[in-house]
Amino acid sequence: MEHHSNIVPWELISKIRRFTINYAKVNEDGTLNYEDFENKISSRTKLISLSHVSNVSGIINDVKRIGKVAHENGALMFVDGAQSVPHMPVDVRDLDADFMAFSGHKMLGPTGIGVLYGKKHMLEMMAPFQGGGEMIKDVVFNQKTGRIGIDWNDTPWKFEAGTPNICGSVALMEAIKYLENIGMSEILKYEKNLTEYAMKTMQNCCSKLLLYGTSDDSLKCGIMPFGVAGLSSHDIALFLDNYGIMIRSGFHCAQPLHQIFKLQSSARASFYIYNTRTEIDRFAGVLKEIEQF
Numbered sequence: 001m002e003h004h005s006n007i008v009p010w011e012l013i014s015k016i017r018r019f020t021i022n023y024a025k026v027n028e029d030g031t032l033n034y035e036d037f038e039n040k041i042s043s044r045t046k047l048i049s050l051s052h053v054s055n056v057s058g059i060i061n062d063v064k065r066i067g068k069v070a071h072e073n074g075a076l077m078f079v080d081g082a083q084s085v086p087h088m089p090v091d092v093r094d095l096d097a098d099f100m101a102f103s104g105h106k107m108l109g110p111t112g113i114g115v116l117y118g119k120k121h122m123l124e125m126m127a128p129f130q131g132g133g134e135m136i137k138d139v140v141f142n143q144k145t146g147r148i149g150i151d152w153n154d155t156p157w158k159f160e161a162g163t164p165n166i167c168g169s170v171a172l173m174e175a176i177k178y179l180e181n182i183g184m185s186e187i188l189k190y191e192k193n194l195t196e197y198a199m200k201t202m203q204n205c206c207s208k209l210l211l212y213g214t215s216d217d218s219l220k221c222g223i224m225p226f227g228v229a230g231l232s233s234h235d236i237a238l239f240l241d242n243y244g245i246m247i248r249s250g251f252h253c254a255q256p257l258h259q260i261f262k263l264q265s266s267a268r269a270s271f272y273i274y275n276t277r278t279e280i281d282r283f284a285g286v287l288k289e290i291e292q293f
């Protein structure tokens with residue numbers, strides 16, 4: 001159920017560091033198979049990595065449950081928060097995540113910047129992964145040996161080589177302040193409400209509608225993968241686009257999940273704080289027209 005960005009980097013580094021990756025199973029309705037996940041964690045597990053919320057199905061994973069088993073076995077937990085942090089209150093301490101990442105552009109911020117959280121003692125143990133200015137305390141040339149000695153800067157500067165993305169970080173901070181001003185609990189409540197409304201309205205409007213993943217909206221946040229029988233996801237997206245309604249079509253950088261759903265691709269409607277029930281009514285109205293094709 002992972003975005004490719006939580007698959008491909010691990011595959012790349014596993015070839016360099018020579019470790020084995022085990023993938024936990026996902027049920028046919030897109031929910032995580034917790035028993036399989038837990039059975040795969042052992043004292044040999046170094047790190048487990050999973051998304052908090054799937055970008056395809058909107059399913060919210062119980063990362064706290066998985067983290068507990070990981071920690072009992074001496075493993076670390078990385079959480080991909082790209083689809084949770086913008087949409088709900090997230091407390092890294094409560095989840096006991098060792099590392100967590102999220103992206104700026106999914107929370108009204110700019111592209112090309114995100115956040116990597118790490119527990120301080122973990123970050124302090126880690127070596128820098130990039131070299132350049134700012135990430136050092138001292139770079140001293142020893143006249144006698146002809147060698148350079150380097151002292152790393154403190155955390156987090158040790159990881160921030162070179163001139164940083166200043167504009168991006170100022171803009172992201174402003175976006176975070178804006179969202180926190182509204183209140184993350186309020187945002188979650190608003191989106192849950194829109195999702196429930198959208199599920200009902202879409203089903204009532206379109207008899208050829210196919211909703212993918214679990215139909216239990218208590219497990220989901222505002223992401224709706226769907227299809228219309230007989231039409232490709234790209235046709236659906238093009239048709240909606242003619243009415244100024246933007247959705248995404250394709251496999252949303254999550255091809256393995258589409259294999260589980262036995263789909264070539266899916267259409268995906270997703271909501272945020274700027275969407276309204278009126279827009280959902282309009283969207284459902286266009287879906288009704290689409291099914292005549």
Ligand SMILES: Cc1ncc(COP(=O)(O)O)c(C=O)c1O
Binds near residue numbers: 003051054080082114
């Ligand atoms: C769940 C999830 N993880 C990771 C990413 C990747 O984010 P970025 O493109 O900022 O690396 C996305 C983006 O679509 C996502 O939805």
